[in-house]
Amino acid sequence: xxxxxxxxxIQMTLVLWVVSVIVFLMMSFTGDPVFMVVPIDATDAEIAxxxxxxxxxxxxxxxxxxxxxxxxxxxxxxxxxxxxxxxTLILERMPATVEMVxxxxxxxxxxxxxxxxxxxxxxxxxxSRVIMAGSLLGISLPGFWVGxxxxxxxxxxxxxxxxxxxxxxxxxxxxxxxxxxxxGWHHIMLPAITLSLGTMAILLRMTRAGMMEVGRxxxxxxxxxxxxxxxxxxxxxxxKNALIPVVTIFGLxxxxxxxxxxxxETIFSWPGMGKLLIDSIxxxxxxVIVVYLMLVALIFxxxxxxxxxxxxxxxxxxxxx
Amino acid sequence: MKYLSQTALRAGAVGxxxxxxxxxxxxxxxxxxxxGLTSDPSHLYPLAGEELSSNIMYYHLYDPLVKRAGDLSxxxxxAESWENVDETTWRFKLRDGVTFHNGxxxxxxxxxxTVEKARESIRPDLVANIASITAVDDTTVEIKTPKPYAVLxxxxxxxxxxxxxxxxxTGDTDMDLKPMGTGPYMLDQWxxxxxxxxxxxxxxxxxxxxxxxVTFRPITNPATRTAxxxxxxxxxxxxxxxxxxxxxxxxxxxxxxxxxxxxxVVLAMDMRENSPTIEGxxxxxxxxxxxxxxxxxxxxxxxxxxxxxxxxxxxxxVPASHIGHVDGLNFREMYPLDIEGAKALMAEAGYADGxxxxxxxxxxxxxxxxxxxxxxxxxxxKINIDLQLNIMPKSNFWGYIRVPTxxxxxxxxxxxxxxxxxxxxxxxxxxxxxxxxxYGQVNRGxxxxxxxxxxxxxxxxxxxxxxRDALLQEATKILMADVPMIxxxxxxxxxxxxxxxMLEPRVDKFLxxxxxxxx
Numbered sequence: 001x002x003x004x005x006x007x008x009x010i011q012m013t014l015v016l017w018v019v020s021v022i023v024f025l026m027m028s029f030t031g032d033p034v035f036m037v038v039p040i041d042a043t044d045a046e047i048a049x050x051x052x053x054x055x056x057x058x059x060x061x062x063x064x065x066x067x068x069x070x071x072x073x074x075x076x077x078x079x080x081x082x083x084x085x086x087x088t089l090i091l092e093r094m095p096a097t098v099e100m101v102x103x104x105x106x107x108x109x110x111x112x113x114x115x116x117x118x119x120x121x122x123x124x125x126x127x128s129r130v131i132m133a134g135s136l137l138g139i140s141l142p143g144f145w146v147g148x149x150x151x152x153x154x155x156x157x158x159x160x161x162x163x164x165x166x167x168x169x170x171x172x173x174x175x176x177x178x179x180x181x182x183x184g185w186h187h188i189m190l191p192a193i194t195l196s197l198g199t200m201a202i203l204l205r206m207t208r209a210g211m212m213e214v215g216r217x218x219x220x221x222x223x224x225x226x227x228x229x230x231x232x233x234x235x236x237x238x239x240k241n242a243l244i245p246v247v248t249i250f251g252l253x254x255x256x257x258x259x260x261x262x263x264x265e266t267i268f269s270w271p272g273m274g275k276l277l278i279d280s281i282x283x284x285x286x287x288v289i290v291v292y293l294m295l296v297a298l299i300f301x302x303x304x305x306x307x308x309x310x311x312x313x314x315x316x317x318x319x320x321x
Numbered sequence: 322m323k324y325l326s327q328t329a330l331r332a333g334a335v336g337x338x339x340x341x342x343x344x345x346x347x348x349x350x351x352x353x354x355x356x357g358l359t360s361d362p363s364h365l366y367p368l369a370g371e372e373l374s375s376n377i378m379y380y381h382l383y384d385p386l387v388k389r390a391g392d393l394s395x396x397x398x399x400a401e402s403w404e405n406v407d408e409t410t411w412r413f414k415l416r417d418g419v420t421f422h423n424g425x426x427x428x429x430x431x432x433x434x435t436v437e438k439a440r441e442s443i444r445p446d447l448v449a450n451i452a453s454i455t456a457v458d459d460t461t462v463e464i465k466t467p468k469p470y471a472v473l474x475x476x477x478x479x480x481x482x483x484x485x486x487x488x489x490x491t492g493d494t495d496m497d498l499k500p501m502g503t504g505p506y507m508l509d510q511w512x513x514x515x516x517x518x519x520x521x522x523x524x525x526x527x528x529x530x531x532x533x534x535v536t537f538r539p540i541t542n543p544a545t546r547t548a549x550x551x552x553x554x555x556x557x558x559x560x561x562x563x564x565x566x567x568x569x570x571x572x573x574x575x576x577x578x579x580x581x582x583x584x585x586v587v588l589a590m591d592m593r594e595n596s597p598t599i600e601g602x603x604x605x606x607x608x609x610x611x612x613x614x615x616x617x618x619x620x621x622x623x624x625x626x627x628x629x630x631x632x633x634x635x636x637x638x639v640p641a642s643h644i645g646h647v648d649g650l651n652f653r654e655m656y657p658l659d660i661e662g663a664k665a666l667m668a669e670a671g672y673a674d675g676x677x678x679x680x681x682x683x684x685x686x687x688x689x690x691x692x693x694x695x696x697x698x699x700x701x702x703k704i705n706i707d708l709q710l711n712i713m714p715k716s717n718f719w720g721y722i723r724v725p726t727x728x729x730x731x732x733x734x735x736x737x738x739x740x741x742x743x744x745x746x747x748x749x750x751x752x753x754x755x756x757x758x759x760y761g762q763v764n765r766g767x768x769x770x771x772x773x774x775x776x777x778x779x780x781x782x783x784x785x786x787x788x789r790d791a792l793l794q795e796a797t798k799i800l801m802a803d804v805p806m807i808x809x810x811x812x813x814x815x816x817x818x819x820x821x822x823m824l825e826p827r828v829d830k831f832l833x834x835x836x837x838x839x840x
């Protein structure tokens with residue numbers, strides 16, 4: 001077990017290092033960040049001063065070297081635009097993104113699994129066909145369109161939900177969480193629904209496919225013949241065996257949503273990390289982008305590790321190597 | 322299970338009661354307004370950077386010595402009065418009895434401190450025309466300029482005064498989060514990307530603000546911003562999307578307020594013998610070719626079709642309110658739309674067959690910039706100019722077109738002059754490059770006219786505004802005849818507000834809650 005953990009840790013460090021190199025190289029193509037910060041009629045002397053203050057007056061290799069040495073000391077660099085530590089900027093916004101993603105994922109699972117199991121067990125019923133058609137819509141409708149339609153219907157037309165922003169928050173362990181207030185839930189519903197639709201549709205279809213494949217297996221008929229209830233047959237015997245690909249997709253989607261819920265955050269003015277990322281890309285704010293993408297790589301690595309552990313829990317035949 | 326749900330119910334009821342009580346308390350305190358901005362401010366420290374949302378915050382929290390009003394007129398701010406002691410020396414008499422939000426008295430040493438801090442910050446341009454500053458006594462400062470400079474007060478309208486004691490103790494990084502100024506509002510709460518709340522500073526020297534609480538909500542998506550206005554979540558929004566104008570007008574209870582912006586969209590033409598994207602000799606060195614290009618562009622069509630009528634064709638390089646504007650002179654009358662006339666000019670110059678060149682433009686900086694570029698390509702094709710379009714995001718654009726302009730022949734960009742003085746624009750854009758430090762640093766077309774340079778030099782050497790105005794007007798006439806740059810149109814600033822909000826839009830696009838009122 002220890003050997004396995006060590007191997008994963010080394011892999012993780014390698015991934016993070018490669019990501020940082022790629023981002024540094026990419027950012028050299030997106031324009032000089034100095035010009036986003038100084039006034040347009042700045043003289044050469046003023047620009048040189050700005051370069052010096054931002055640490056941009058040295059070669060890329062030297063800048064990367066400085067970045068690595070600061071990194072091991074825990075200093076992730078300061079944003080060019082905000083002049084605040086990049087990591088602080090990202091962590092400030094993380095609770096908002098994470099809570100929206102968690103609510104979206106919870107919604108997705110709550111709807112996708114039962115419907116997927118039903119559609120898989122009764123593939124030819126009319127209800128199943130409606131469910132599958134619905135899932136097609138969920139996959140193909142673009143998030144920004146769905147979001148705007150929801151805002152128009154529920155906020156502007158019927159006035160049931162607020163159109164944007166995060167609700168009141170309460171503090172828990174020093175983090176501001178809006179799920180602890182009624183106003184917070186009121187604000188999170190529309191963005192979470194918008195975000196959940198794509199994942200919901202994918203999970204539903206995977207669950208159905210898995211269930212249909214498992215349904216053909218002999219042990220299912222045997223369990224039914226043994227006298228297990230229909231619910232036990234479907235969920236305890238069937239679903240558990242169909243779950244491996246579903247869990248894989250779930251892990252990937254979770255990482256994807258946390259890292260790139262940008263469009264939903266922009267539409268709903270949700271103060272999350274995704275919006276910071278897109279703004280930083282527009283403004284060529286390299287320190288924030290490099291820290292953000294390394295953090296995203298870390299999140300993906302951790303999630304995949306947890307998914308691997310979950311495999312062993314679902315299917316005892318799988319072992320960690 | 323039952324026990325848990327009962328406790329939850331009780332907790333919920335208490336929570337709702339507390340929220341309701343807090344809400345009613347906030348409303349009982351006085352007028353408040355919620356403003357939807359296009360983006361969250363990046364800074365609250367004036368010397369950290371310049372960007373519209375941050376600028377809007379600076380002027381709520383801080384004050385300059387000279388105040389710039391919404392119509393670009395200048396008047397006393399923290400300085401009550403000023404005078405020239407001699408050609409290069411100014412004395413500013415500071416207002417007595419002004420305090421910062423923390424109670425510290427505002428004195429001359431704070432002004433001296435601010436100037437020195439600006440010089441070593443990322444905004445030394447704010448004090449470029451201040452050679453030295455001394456505090457004569459607690460309420461008088463003496464400023465020496467490097468040479469006679471008539472518009473020093475206009476420049477000082479952008480220098481916001483810091484509290485020496487507080488700023489030194491707090492440090493630059495934290496000043497961005499914990500501002501301390503003499504302005505009409507204090508920072509109550511700033512949750513990044515969510516809301517920024519200001520509350521009134523009742524001890525403000527010009528009188529306590531009418532609106533006691535101002536909440537700024539950054540909503541970048543234009544459709545969501547309009548939705549927030551229509552649902553009542555915000556009272557005023559900045560930059561109403563052009564396609565939503567009709568919708569908001571039709572909806573009862575809201576009004577759309579527009580005014581021409583200061584931002585002039587301009588086309589800079591290269592005037593070097595050899596231009597990077599043109600083969601052979603550069604045709605634009607001939608004034609007739611430049612005039613032909615100007616006469617091939619149908620600014621009214623661009624206004625109607627690309628800008629939906631929400632642009633104002635430019636008459637000169639600066640608006641009528643500015644020093645250096647010549648009454649009655651109109652670019653559109655000097656170079657009216659005339660394809661036949663343009664073709665004749667091209668033929669006269671020897672380019673009846675036209676030539677090929679590239680237009681560099683942005684796609685995310687000016688309203689419909691990419692579409693304007695496309696329209697220009699089709700218009701110039703009529704006089705046989707094959708315009709290749711090179712469109713890029715603004716983060717790449719500024720570095721790409723930067724002087725010494727090694728990549729560009731024809732550039733579409735914008736220029737605004739919040740100081741109300743054409744001299745700063747002419748000095749930066751049209752003065753011969755490389756001749757004098759601090760001049761011509763944005764002269765992307767390499768335009769050089771010794772007569773124009775001399776006029777700018779003389780204008781920058783006189784302490785009298787009327788003389789400066791006269792000299793700059795002569796420069797304007799030369800530039801309009803030479804046409805190194807074609808001014809297209811001024812964009813339109815579009816705001817929307819619910820009924821009951823009194824908003825008079827400022828020319829410089831800043832929003833100032835002190836001037837607003839709410840019913």
